[in-house]
Amino acid sequence: MELVNADRRGAGVTSDRPSLHIVPEPPRAPTRVCVIGGGIAGLAAAHAVSRAAEDAEITVLEESSAPGGKLRVSRVAGVPVDEGAEAVQAARPEAVALARDVALDRDIVYPEIFGASLWSRGKLRGMPPTVMGVPTDLRALTAAGVLPMREIMKLPLEYRKPRTRFDNDVSVGAFVESRLGREVVDTLVEPVLGGVYAGRADALSLQATVPALFRELQSNRSLLKAAEFTSRGGGRRAGARQGPVFAGIRGGVGRLPGAVVADLERNGVTVRTRTAVRSLHRVDDHWRVIVNTPNGQEVLLAEEIILAVPPHAASDLLSHICPPAANDLGLMSMSSMATVALAYPSDSVAPLTGSGFLVPPKEGRTVKAANYASSKWDWIAREARTNRGGPGSLVIMRASIGRVGEEEALNVDDRDLVAATHGDLAEAVGVSASPIDYRVTRWHNAIPQYEVGHVTRVERIRNNIANVGGLEICGAALDGVGVAAVIGSARFAARQVANRINQQMAAVG
Ligand SMILES: Cc1cc2nc3c(=O)[nH]c(=O)nc-3n(C[C@H](O)[C@H](O)[C@H](O)COP(=O)(O)OP(=O)(O)OC[C@H]3O[C@@H](n4cnc5c(N)ncnc54)[C@H](O)[C@@H]3O)c2cc1C
Known part of the structure; x- marks a missing residue:
């Protein structure tokens, strides 16, 4: 608001005496925030900015046809099974808190079985x-x-x-x-x-x-x-909780992105899919964001950017904006992997003990880890018992395959991958029938490798990016690959952006 002598402006003068009127300022344009990447990091960052800065116009740009990145759920023999992350750390607060914030509180569940x-x-x-x-x-x-x-x-x-x-x-x-x-x-x-x-x-x-x-x-x-x-909990971080170490979401952790998107859209945030960011340009005090969409190329303008893409994609986008950070991100190794979910008639599987198993590389197996999804999660057990239209009671297991440097294990077609997985499971736990259904999900360059010197490298990335202005970064490349840590990095990036927006508001307000 601006207080002026209306006479001097020559507006609406009806008396001889000068009078004071309050003239509303033209509305200040909201700060445009572009979040690049619609995985859980980008969605959580958008969510946190929307909560912390009223004066923000937020758009999330996601290259693929659906938001969520590594969080995705689909059905195997009619039973929903996560294709990526299937549990979140509950010993730290971020993932469970986000699920609660987006109305999934009643669907937060804990494993039925440990060990x-x-x-x-x-x-x-x-x-x-x-x-x-x-x-x-x-x-x-x-x-x-x-x-x-x-x-x-x-x-x-x-x-x-x-x-x-x-x-x-x-x-x-x-x-x-x-x-x-x-x-x-x-x-x-x-x-x-x-x-x-x-x-x-x-x-x-x-x-x-x-x-x-x-x-x-x-x-x-x-x-x-x-x-x-x-x-025993010594050295635990501030905010760490006692109680269950992991939590899941009824229907799959892959439901979380959809719930966050619904919440974002209710709060006026735009989430665009099939929108790949091709380059970023800093022009004076704002950004030009060049995107490819099914309808061709577009140029978007923003004052703030949150980069929430995997490290090599971030490296490409920063190559001429911030070469030192681009270099550090580009040097991160990535591991590729696959998850194979299998459904067996329950009478063909020997009684299972615990929640699953791990396999050391020296054993020379295809499978590196497996979980007994229908023993671990009660909601999967129920779905597997009652899968209508299916063959009755099922055991669902999910195996993961592939370590860094072992990509050749993934260079086989789905049938061979399933056969090798089934062979390992049959030998490990005792299975007397073939799977009645399976699903293979391949994750190329899925997990950043935190090699020696990672913490210093991330400090360097953040310091170099801070010199650019109007730019933050978050995601699995930084402070932890687990969903909770990724959300933590998103909240940190969002706080920096929200602080800048709120300070500008206070300065002009
Ligand atoms: C098989 C598997 C199992 C896992 N299991 C667990 C688990 O049980 N518990 C756990 O805590 N963690 C688990 N993780 C790790 C966790 O899921 C991931 O680290 C986390 O989801 C990564 O989130 P993100 O948003 O940083 O990245 P991503 O999920 O990779 O999202 C990045 C997004 O950016 C988009 N993008 C890329 N380039 C562009 C561009 N140029 N323009 C626009 N968009 C772009 C991508 O399409 C993607 O959607 C698992 C990971 C995998 C692969």
Whole structure:
């Protein structure tokens, strides 16, 4: 609002005496925010900006035909099964909080069954408690029978070993080997890192993949003691919760993007699919965003950009905007993988123990991990029991295949992938019939590898991007590949954007 002497403007003067009128300012144009990438990072970022900055006009641009990225659900023998993420961390708040915010609170569920098995020394054995594969209880490790006794006998010597020195960061494999021996890396660490990152222990960063353990090791020279401390909740981040470690969503975690989009649209946010961002240009104080759509090329204008695409796509878009960040993002390795969901008649599957199993690479199997979806989630069990039109009661299992550097395992057609997966499952758990249905989902360049030096690299990326102005980045390439961590990075990016918008508002208001 602007207070003027109306006489001087010569407007509406009806008396001889000058009078004061309040003249409304022309409405200030809202700040245009373009979120590039409609995976859960982009959707969560748009959601957080829409909540924190009233004066924002937000558009999400997604290349593919549907938002959600790695979160997707489809049916196998009539039963919905996630194609990507099937559980979210509940020990940290972000994913569960987002689900609650978008009206999925009644559909948040927890696993019915805990405890995975490990394919070790020729058969499935109970997985002993670990922190990212580092044992936390030597008695339980002995009882599990996953390591030969001669290896277990050596482990207590670690308590008295001098500190292992490393500069800033070290690979999980090298560090654990130096403390506990190669057998622990190959048998326990590899399958866990393979499950989370589809990555390998000798490349992945201790600091980035197990930050709580890394922090504890700054003061505790014993890895076994540090792992035990961390497993009891020591070094837990602020905001971490007690209670179940993982949560799911009835109907599949793949429902989350749709619920976020519905919430965004109710709040005036535009979500455009089949809209691929081809280049970004900084012009004075705004952005020109060149997009390809089914109807041809368009130029969009924005004051703020949130980049929420996988690292190589981000690298391409930043190549002339911020070459140092583009370089760092382009250097990140990615692992490709596939998920294979199979439906079996339940009378053909031997009784299952626990929620699934992990397989160390040294076992030479196709499958690197499998979960017994219909044992783990009650909603899947119900659907599998009552799948109308289907053949009656089913067991649903979901296997994942492919680690970084093992792409050739994926270079076979779907039937061969299913046959190899079925072969591993049949041998592991005992299955006497072929699957009645299956679904193969291939995820190319799916998971960024947090290699040694990752934390420093991400700091560098953020510092370089901060110099550009009107630009933020979020997503799985930065602070964690799990859905909750990805949403955390989105909320961080959104906060920076909302703060800038609100400060501008306050400055002109
Ligand atoms: C098989 C599998 C299983 C997983 N299981 C779990 C799990 O159980 N629990 C868990 O917490 N995490 C899991 N994860 C990891 C987690 O799902 C992902 O890290 C997370 O979903 C990544 O989200 P994102 O938004 O950063 O990236 P993405 O989901 O990759 O989204 C990026 C989006 O950007 C779009 N895009 C790319 N380029 C452009 C462009 N130029 N213009 C416009 N749009 C563009 C893409 O189409 C995509 O939709 C799993 C991952 C995979 C692959």
